[in-house]
Amino acid sequence: MNATLETPVATPTHRIFPQTPLPTYIVEVASKLGSTDSMGQSILQQLPSLGIAGGREIRVSALYEIQGRLTLTQIQLACRGLLCDPITQEFRTDRSTPSSAFLIGPHWRVEVWLKPQVTDPVGESVRQALPGLGLPEPSRVRTGTAYHILGKLTPNQVERIANKLLANAIIHQTKVSQS
């Protein structure tokens, strides 16, 4: 499939400098360190079925790619007001300092995003919800999931986990990194 098929639906209402690219923010929302990550646990329990024994913990966070004429402060307002539950979760933007939820030691990170040509209902809902918070409507919101896998794993094993448990190549694209 061809990623260039997609053109954004809505264009920002006030285009001052049409040439400048729209700012894009990546927001990540994770459960606070110490709170149960049930999705991560259920994936962890399935690793042995792939013949993988080295997994110790999996932590899952939600990803939002928000594109539009918003400032970082406005993005943070959107996180506090909509995307992040302040009791159980923490968020970070690509430009903020990581908080404790994101300091989890050496791990593999698998990002799973819907392919650009697949409809993203959650992203659509987020896009339409921001004006309800008094914020400008972004031109585009896409959602994804980041899986942080802790434990002794080979790149091949991580690849297998991504393909067999986390992503479906038919609708998803994945990005694997190590830190």
Next chain:
Amino acid sequence: MSTATPVVGAPALSWLEASPKTLQDLNTKNGWSLSLLELQAIQSHFRRLKREPTHAEIETLAQTWSEHCKHKTLTSPVRLRDGKSVRAYKNPLAETIMAATRKLKKPWCLSVFEDNAGVVDFDGHWALAYKVETHNHPCALEPYGGAETGVGGVIRDVLGVGLGAKPVLNTDIFCLCRPDHTEALPEDVLHPRRTLSGIVSGVRDYGNRMGIPTAAGGIHFDADYRFNPLVFVGTVGLMPSDCVHTKILPGDLVVAAGGRTGRDGLHGATFSSAALDEGSDASAVQIGHAIMEKRVLDALLRARDARLYRAVTDCGAGGFSSAVGELAERVEGRGGVRVDLSKAPLKLEGLAPWEIWLSEAQERMVFAVPPKNLKALQAIMAAENVETCVLGTFTATGRLEVFNGEERVADLELEFLHHGLPRKEQAAQWDPPKIATSARPRVDAERLTSLLHQALSHPNVCSREWVIRQYDHEVQGGTVIKPLQGTRHDGPGDACVIWPLSVTNDPLQFKGFSVAHGLRPDWGRIDPYAMAFACVDEALANLACAGADVSRAAILDNFCWGDPNDPRQMGSLIKTAEGCRDAALQYETPFISGKDSLHNVYRDSRGKTFSIPGTLLISAVAPVPDVRKAMTLDIKGPRNAVYLLGRTTEELGASLLASFLKLEGPLPKVSARENRDAYRRLGQAMQKGSVLAAHDLSEGGLAVAAAEMAFSGEFGIELDLDRMACSKGARDEAVLLFAETPGRILIEVDPEKEKDFLKAMKGSALTRIGCTLANPVLRVKGLDGRIRMEAALEGLKESWQTPLPKMMLVQPPHNGGSR
């Protein structure tokens, strides 16, 4: 067509002069799934018109003539060789299933086989609509998105029947390979654990987010579904009785509402006519948007109650092309429509007109709106945040005219579009498999208890709590009888009962309805004709156990089959359809709607093909006269009488016992007329209040049913096998405990009301075979009067509860301190 308007999108290649080979190449390249006969019919049609077809026209024809939209396999002539006899059908569907409904002539069938769902009368003021669909191919590729859009689609069918019904219940049935499957699968086939977990999440998210309870269903595991899992989804809705029939007038506007149109889901309908293979194209896969559909639902019901539109239908397979095409045919007079695709709001720019016309983007409905009501309709839609657009006008030209701005992209005669499909006689053959005569099982008395544990923990018997608990089955507040029943709300109910207060708003009206299913693909392997009877019987027995009025039951058929080009597959399909006809007549239960999904075939990289076992799902719905008298399966107290309805026979074909002991044998006979009368009487006895609990005997027979009733209620049961009514050959303890003769129901009766009960059941084979106990054990007395089994309920329940969580690698349910 006027020569003044140029036809755009005409293929560079000439259709009129194309050779058969060129046509077939085009067909493959474009994924139309048309046969050569059909391609040539199109060619000669346009030769007569002396012009080239446009791309949009070919696409429209391919969609409209697809298996998904026209059911051409079941509606085209068939010659069936059944052993030595030969039978010919011109239209098998009309001559079997529909013929039975016509013959039964039930006045309470309000709309059958004509609209998006079957409609029956509910209580004189309200009508009940029910539709069950499959979404197998999308679920095989992307289980979550496939299941979601399947649920979304069937909900829209119920929204799009008559003037629209309000959904009050969702149902779901899955057939797949067991989730702990260990053999290697091809790279492109998802592991069944992943498929099950994905489809459960999809059904859950769509139903829960729309606020519709998912409270009835089932799962059947069989390794032959490993390449082609089956996902059936159903919706029941209610609407005012005067909204059942619709009439469109020329001049009414074509108004589309809901989601925007994108490039998603192109070729979903033609895709359903093709086999899956390694490298199947995935453009047919989509993700559902439940919140959008909920907004459409709310707006639609408000507009319906103000009677702002004359007809509505959903955009399913084929998108606008099939929705608008269907409505155009329903316009008074010759029918016709003229639409302008440039008016449709799009998700993305740069869509070709035929893509807009064919896109299966989800959550869209099409309305026929008198021009004077347009403003009011748009106001309601806008208030619910639903986008609308006026696509065009219904006409009386007898043509489907599609424009994109000024450009004419398609112009087809409705007559050719809807009735031009060429029919070809299909070959069908059925040779009954050679079944060894009933081998007698040899089971030591000590083994009976371990066999019971083995039966309870069989994948097709064990608890489905892990699935059911993920669904909201309480939303709307009308789920009187829940899918999980008993003291700890974890016993396996036969059927749910819904009190549709959220629609009727009348708290003093206690009429409800119950929904149940029958599915026995293992019977179909031996005798597809008998499978139809077993499915109908199972569904009706389940309804009877919930206290429904079985004499008013209506049923739906869903056929999922392998390759219809294989005469043997076709033979079993037609045999099943004949079985459906005869079962409907003998049970006096009409079919009101149905759907088929063929080509459930997988072709591996070496070209070897795998077909699913021919699978019939019967879904049944019946009114419950008074929901306060509805029934559950759990034993209610000690020292009550236990009765068994029906007679046990020795045939063990397709039973769990036979599979455990590796036996083969014939199938039990289904005594349709006797069972029908017995179920009706049982329903009446329940409405009179003499029954305390009831559970039908299905997989695992008497032993499993008794264990389930006992551990759900946490009271023991004592059974005396010597008292059972049975055929001569069935006087064997293992057979009596595990035979699966249909038509049997285990019933707990209040001793003080035993006389009333027996009076109500007069005429049916009924024997008192035991009593309930205060001790939590299942005790079985053998034919010699000695105790043959005494099993603790706790252990039986554990065997039944643990397998599914174990197979899914999740935690078993908490058991509230019962151990």
